[in-house]
Amino acid sequence: MNQEFESIPKFGFGCMRLPLTDPEDQTSIDIDQFKKMVDEFMGAGGTYFDTAHVYHQGASERALKEALVDRYPRDAYTVATKCLAWAIESAEEAKQNLAVSLERLGLDYVDFYLLHNVGGNRTARFDEYGMWDFVQQKKAEGLIKNVGFSIHDGAETLDALLTAHPNMDFVQLQVNYLDWDDPVVEARACMEVAARHGVPVVIMEPVRGGRLADLPERAARILHEAAPDASLASWAYRFCWHLPNVISVLAGMSTLDQVKDNAASFKADKPFTEAEQAALDEAVAALKSVPTVPCTNCRYCAKECPQGVKIPEIMGLLNLELMVEDREFVKGLYSWQAAAGPASTCIECGACEQMCPQSIDIIDQLALAAERYE
Ligand code: SF4
Ligand code: SF4
Known part of the structure; x- marks a missing residue:
C-alpha cells in the first residue's frame, strides 16, 4: 500500500445515515449535531469521510461542505464520493454526477471517487456509459485523486472486474466477521482477490448495517463476558481495523454518542488477544448455530x-x-x-x-x- 493510503487512519466516517431534524425528510440533516460529530471524529484522529451523490438525496454532500470543508484545512481530511450509474437513465447524467458532487462539496477535487455498487447485472450500465474511461480521464484532469469501485458481489466477479480494469487505485468491499466465510458474500476470498491484484481496500459494512452492534443474546453474552466494558460494535471494528491491505473502515454514524463510542474504541484499539479471538470465534459459532438453509452458493x-x-x-x-x-x-x-x-x-x-x-x-x-x- 502506498504511503498516502498508509497515512489514513483506519477509522472512517460513513455519511449515509446522518442525524435528521425531521425523521420524515431525508434532506433535513441536523447540521449543528453533524458539526459536533465531525469535530469529535477529527479530534479522535479520523480523516476519511465517505459520502455519495445519492445519500440523503444530495444533502449528505452539502452537509459535508458545511461541517467539514468550510471548517477544516484541505489537507486535514480526505473525501470519497460515488456515482450510482446503474440507477441513472443516461450516460450524460451519470457523468454529470462528478461535477455536481464537487459543487455540492465545495471541492476542486475529490480524494476518492467510486463507481458505486458494481457487480451483478449492474455492471453493464457502467460499461455502456463508458464510466471506466470517464473516471480515468477526470483523474488525469486532476478532479479525482484515486479511482475505485464498490461492489456487493462474490470473489469471482471481483477478480473479473479487477482483471478487466487493472488501473483501479482501490476497491470498496463488504467485510465483517459474520460475512468473513459466508458462501455468498465471500469477504475473506474478496480480500484475498484484492490483495492478489495489489489493490487496497476500503471496508464497508463492518457492523453489517448495525446488526453486529445489536447481536442476539446467544452471541452477545459471550462477548460481554469476555470484555464487559467493550461495546459490541467495537468487536466488529477491531476485527476490520487489523486486516492487512486496508485503507479505511467505514463507520456509518448517526449520533454523537456513536462517534464517541467508536472514537474511544479507536483510541484504545489493540489487536485481539488470543482469549478475545477465541471469544469472537465462539460468538460467530453461536450466531451460526441456528439451523440455516445449507446453501453453498455453488450456483x-x-x-x-x-x-x-x-x-x-x-x-x-x-x-x-x-x-x-x-x-x-x-x-x-x-x-x-x-x-x-x-x-x-x-x-x-x-x-x-x-x-x-x-x-x-x-x-x-x-x-x-x-x-x-x-
Ligand atoms: S444449487 Fe443449491 S446449494 Fe447451490 S446455490 Fe443453488 S440452492 Fe445453493
Ligand atoms: S422452480 Fe427453480 S428453476 Fe424453476 S422458476 Fe422456480 S426458482 Fe427457477
Whole structure:
C-alpha cells in the first residue's frame, strides 16, 4: 500500500445515515449535531469521510461542505464520493454526477471517487456509459485523486472486474466477521482477490448495517463476558481495523454518542488477544448455530432457472435473518439484492431443485422469502 493510503487512519466516517431534524425528510440533516460529530471524529484522529451523490438525496454532500470543508484545512481530511450509474437513465447524467458532487462539496477535487455498487447485472450500465474511461480521464484532469469501485458481489466477479480494469487505485468491499466465510458474500476470498491484484481496500459494512452492534443474546453474552466494558460494535471494528491491505473502515454514524463510542474504541484499539479471538470465534459459532438453509452458493440452480430468480442470494438472505433475527433489516437488503429476480417470479418448474447438490427445498424456501420480504 502506498504511503498516502498508509497515512489514513483506519477509522472512517460513513455519511449515509446522518442525524435528521425531521425523521420524515431525508434532506433535513441536523447540521449543528453533524458539526459536533465531525469535530469529535477529527479530534479522535479520523480523516476519511465517505459520502455519495445519492445519500440523503444530495444533502449528505452539502452537509459535508458545511461541517467539514468550510471548517477544516484541505489537507486535514480526505473525501470519497460515488456515482450510482446503474440507477441513472443516461450516460450524460451519470457523468454529470462528478461535477455536481464537487459543487455540492465545495471541492476542486475529490480524494476518492467510486463507481458505486458494481457487480451483478449492474455492471453493464457502467460499461455502456463508458464510466471506466470517464473516471480515468477526470483523474488525469486532476478532479479525482484515486479511482475505485464498490461492489456487493462474490470473489469471482471481483477478480473479473479487477482483471478487466487493472488501473483501479482501490476497491470498496463488504467485510465483517459474520460475512468473513459466508458462501455468498465471500469477504475473506474478496480480500484475498484484492490483495492478489495489489489493490487496497476500503471496508464497508463492518457492523453489517448495525446488526453486529445489536447481536442476539446467544452471541452477545459471550462477548460481554469476555470484555464487559467493550461495546459490541467495537468487536466488529477491531476485527476490520487489523486486516492487512486496508485503507479505511467505514463507520456509518448517526449520533454523537456513536462517534464517541467508536472514537474511544479507536483510541484504545489493540489487536485481539488470543482469549478475545477465541471469544469472537465462539460468538460467530453461536450466531451460526441456528439451523440455516445449507446453501453453498455453488450456483448450479441459478444457471438452470428460466426465470432468473436470484436463488443463492435469496437463500443467503433467509440465512441472514435466521442469524441476526431482524426481518426488517433483511427486507431492506432484499429490496435491491433480489430486485432482478425476486422469489415471487418462480414458476415452480423444479429445474433448480434437480440441480441442487444440497437437496434444498428451493421452491418452498422461495415461497417463504416472497411471503416475508415482498
Ligand atoms: S422452480 Fe422456480 S426458482 Fe427453480 S428453476 Fe424453476 S422458476 Fe427457477
Ligand atoms: S444449487 Fe443449491 S446449494 Fe447451490 S446455490 Fe443453488 S440452492 Fe445453493
